[in-house]
Amino acid sequence: MKTVKTVCPHDCPDTCSIVAQVEEGRVISTKGDPAHPFTRGALCAKVIRYSERIYSPDRLLYPLRRVGAKGEGRFERISWDEALDEIASRLKQTIQKHGSESVYCFEGSGNMGIIQMNAHSPFFHKLGASQGRGNLCSPAADVGWNYTIGAMLGSRPESVKQTDLFLVWGSNMASSNMHMLAFFKEAKKHGAQMIVIDPYKNRTAKQADWYIPIRPGTDAALALGMMHVLVEEGLINQAYIEKYTLGFPELSESLADYTPERVEQITGVPAEDVKRLARMYGQARAPFIRIGIGVSRSRRGGMSIRTISCLPGLVGAFHKTGGGALMFTSGAFPINMEAIYRTDLLPRETRILDNVRLGYNLMNQDVSPIKCLFVTGSNPVLSCPDAGMVRNGLLREDLFTVVHEQFMTDTVAYADIVLPATTSFESFDVFKSYGHTYLQKAEPVIPPLGEARSNYDLYTALGRRMGYTEDIFSKPIRDLVWDLFPSLQTNETLHDDFQQGKTIELFNIDDAFADGFPTPSGKLEFYSEQMKKDGYPPLPTYLEVDEEEGDLHLLTPPAHFTLNTSFGGVEALREKEGKPTLQVHPVDAAVRGIEEDGWIEVYNQRGSVQLWARLTDEIPPGTAVAEGVWWSRDTPDQKPINLLTSDRLTDMGWGSTLHDNRISIRKTQSKLPQE
Structure with missing residues (x-):
């Protein structure tokens, strides 16, 4: 042992x-x-x-070649040499006939290590393939926060143990940020209160001192209503505003439109609750706001994050011990990402595709079509919006698809070549975090199972197969660390601690705003000239959008036991999660003839899926919640929830609008196959 x-x-x-x-x-x-x-x-x-x-029975252990029809999932085992030779040959043929931009890599966050997550980049840059922008996760949050704060920095997450008022805004921390929640519980012992603002009463909301239900996508309006009350009642820190912020006069004037009564009409939060929330925030000694990624996944997402992040500027919370706000800590890691991106290898400027719109990219024949698709670190058949279009694209007979994967997922079934991937326990990597500030090294725990290879091993080998001689295709992976983190070479103590596997910090986040904010003005920007230049309103605002058809607003947050699709190969966790479920308010169910829990059909203009209706008053009327993304084999009709979600983009950052969709429901008699 x-x-x-x-x-x-x-x-x-x-x-x-x-x-x-x-x-x-x-x-x-x-x-x-x-x-x-x-x-x-x-x-x-x-x-x-x-x-x-x-050790899941669904693990992929050997390279495979498709022998059945696309989507059928029939393969034969081949060697790595055969697989790499065939991939290299197909790439060369495709580039000669259709050009290098006919090749496209769809990458995901299947591995969050810095090297393995980005190991494909040098290869596809050297190839001259089409590039992607945006992602399914949080680009709108990045952009919105940065317009106000200037960098992906915030208050130290551990400092929440010193707060007296904790606002959890759109984050189910009990399921996806449990350690920061544990720090707050230390503050709670000393009388601190937690307020949860969320469209449904999730595991975190059930622990709150006050839960505030809000209509999905209306977060900016509530924040503006709070600002209205704070300014009107003088609950602001004028000296702080003058020293550390920009644009308060313009902001103050704009808040006249956001009375608590109007905010109630938009958000569903009673006007008196808007006032109470603002007063609690303004009177708190050191209020702390934790903003969740889910807030950003709508057509108002970036502006919502931008607006919420203005609140600490009114009360000086960033400079109060235990106060402030946090979106991400990513900026606490000074990294030379170009060492792994290697954009210098690009032979020319290549076309850029929206990653969120994979189905459209595959089906759009009006421009040069994608002929070779690589999938790495992702399961897009389940996780991408408009999943029906994604599947149709993958069924194209003229499309050559390579999937590098740990499991026999839904996406693997559409591959021409399947390559087995290591888990993080079987490969080397370096990890930063977007929720704390500690850099960590991970050595392999066990040898790779079967013939699995890491992302770095795959793409360096494939680069050599293509005849690429640049150092990135032969550099030992551990040597790459020093290129990524120059400070580890110049600081002997950090270097030694890192080599010994100790947890280290490269940046003291406590001093992030000591001398101001990393914005163009050096201040927290209520008014952003950069936003104006980029075509956005320069002040925080609530954006109106046209709603699509459908009776209920669909939310698809992560599941507690299976996250997204990542743990679908663990039977015990699937059993804990139960079955693919839609949580609906009893009133919304009753008017559609659904009087008790049971299988229903959930549909919109993009398709229909069958889910188990769980009637609960923890979901406000007008909203429906489907937690997690189930593998198709575990659903009654072999259809994923993302068949119903749109590939519309967020207002900024080219992100997904997975929480901004409408559905209808009706009865059905279907059962799961095993029932």
Whole structure:
């Protein structure tokens, strides 16, 4: 038996340090690292069972070639040499006939390590392939926050233990940010209160001192209503505003339109609650706002984040111990990302495609079509919006598709060549976090299962197969670390601590705003000249949008036990999650003849899926919630929830609008296949 430290690679702000127990080359158990200052010995319900994911019967262990029809999932085993030779040959033929922009790589966050997550970039830049912009996750949040604050920095997450008022705005922290929530519970022992603002009463909202339900997508209006009350009642820090902010006179004038009564009409939050919330915020000693990614996944997403992030500027919260706000901590990691991106390898400017619109990109024949598709770190058949169009695109006979994957997912079924990928326990990487400030190194815990290869091993090997001689295609992976983090070479103490696997910080986030904000003006910007130049309103505002047809607003947040599609290969976690469910208010169900829990049809103009209706008053009327993205085999009609979501883009950042869709519901008699 031996103990090995590693890191959780999944898309979660906590980026936990893991202590793995290994016996005879096999992972026996996983526990949280008690020595890590953020993990503090605790793991979530998913990662505590990580060995079951590593050894899942759904793991892919060998390269495969398709022998059946696309989507049928029939393959034959081949060698890595055969696979790489065929891929290289098809790439050369395709580029000669259709040009290099007919090649496109769809990447996801299947591995959050800095190297493995980005290892494909040099290869496709050198190839001259089409590039992608935006992603399914949070680009609108990045852009919106940066317009106000200037960089992806905020208050230290651990400092929430010193707050007296914690606003959790659109984040189910109990499921996806449990360690920061644990720090707040230390403040709660001293009388601090937690207010949760969310469209439904999730696990975190059930722990709140006050839960405020809000209509989806109207967050900016509520923030503006709070600002209206704060200014009107003098609950602002005028000295702080004059020293650290820009544009307060313009903001103050614009707030006249956002009376609590008007905000109630927009958000559904009673006017008296708007006033109470603003007063609690303005009178708090050190209020702290934790903003969730889900807020950004709508056509108003970027502006919503931009607007909420203005609130601390009115009360001086960023400079109060235990106060401020946090979106991401990504800016606390000074990284030379060009060392792994290698845009210098681009032979010329190439076309840019919206990653969120994969189905459209595959089906759009009006421009040069995609002829070779690579999928790495993602399961787009399930996770992409407008999933029906994605599937239709992957069925094209003239499309050559390569999927590098750990599991036999829905997307793998459409591949021509399947390549087995390592888990993070089987490869080297370096991890930053977007929810804390500690850099971590992860050495392999066990050898790769079967013939699995890491992203870095795959794309460097494929580069050599294509005849590329640049150093990035032969550099040992550990040497790349010094290119990414020059400070690890110049600081002997940091270098030694990193080499020894210790947790280190490269930037003191406590000093992030000591001398102002990293915006063009050096101040927190209520008024942003850059936004005006970019074609956006320069002041925070509530954007009106046209609603599509449908009776209910659909939300698709992560599931507690299976996250998105990442843990669908762990049977015990699927069982804990139960069945693919739509949570609906009893009133919304009753008017459609649905009087009790049971299977229903959920539909809109993009298609229909069958889900188990759970009638609950934890969902406000007019809203419906489907947590998680289930593998098709585990649904009654083999259809994913994202068949119903649109590939519309966010207002800024080219992100997904996965929380901005309308649906209708009706009865059905379907059952799961195993029932």
